[in-house]
Amino acid sequence: MPLQMKLSAITLDCADPLALAAFYQQATGFELHPKSDADFAGLNREDGLFLGFQRVDDYRAPSWPDQRLPQQLHLCFKVEDGLDETEDQLLKLGAGKPEYQPDQERFRVLTDPAGHPFCVVSES
Template sequence: MSNTSGAAANEARVKCAAFWGHDGKALAEFYAAALGWKVTETYGDAAAMISDGTTRYVFYTAKGFEAPRWPQDELVFHLDLSFDDVAAAEDRLISLGATKPEHQPGGTHWTVLLDPSGQPFCISAHRG
């Protein structure tokens, strides 16, 4: 059945995105600090949620988690974060537990970092 008014009758919205790692709570704390958000809920020792009040991410502990062997393995999903000062952000993220792999395919456009679980994410400058 079509909706002739132009508005979606039952429009979906993303409730949250979920990530798995070797320590879900530690990963939540890393991304909360990286984004300037807060850990808003914890679920025992296995998971935690972070939010800025509108967007939510939940991080789960996965037994037997193995980080992708990037760049050999293709990635299913990753985050791209942007900052006013990319160099300062890189230094801060590394101080929070990120690492910088040798392989950097972004040139001057973006930098790849690995979160504490070894999963790649990218940082770049805000673009207007």
């Protein structure tokens, strides 16, 4: 029988937790955790999922798609709006767009302001 585990938190390393939390808060609408500070910030989703950001001295961003500095993980977000519209909004918030896009018709690979790759995937 498999263990009954429920994912409760995801935490990303970064140089500036409050700035990265602000980016994801604007992108997702999650609520800023009231105890967020310069060393550790977090966002709460209504169902209890916590997205955290921890300050790391000498943080170096992943170098996707090459593996000089591996991505280690990436987040995927389903989006209701079209991919073009969502991408435009995220770029305005400070996301980056790597030149290499494996399948732009199905999903877009972007990077957050700290360099972590993440995908937006159309719900349709």
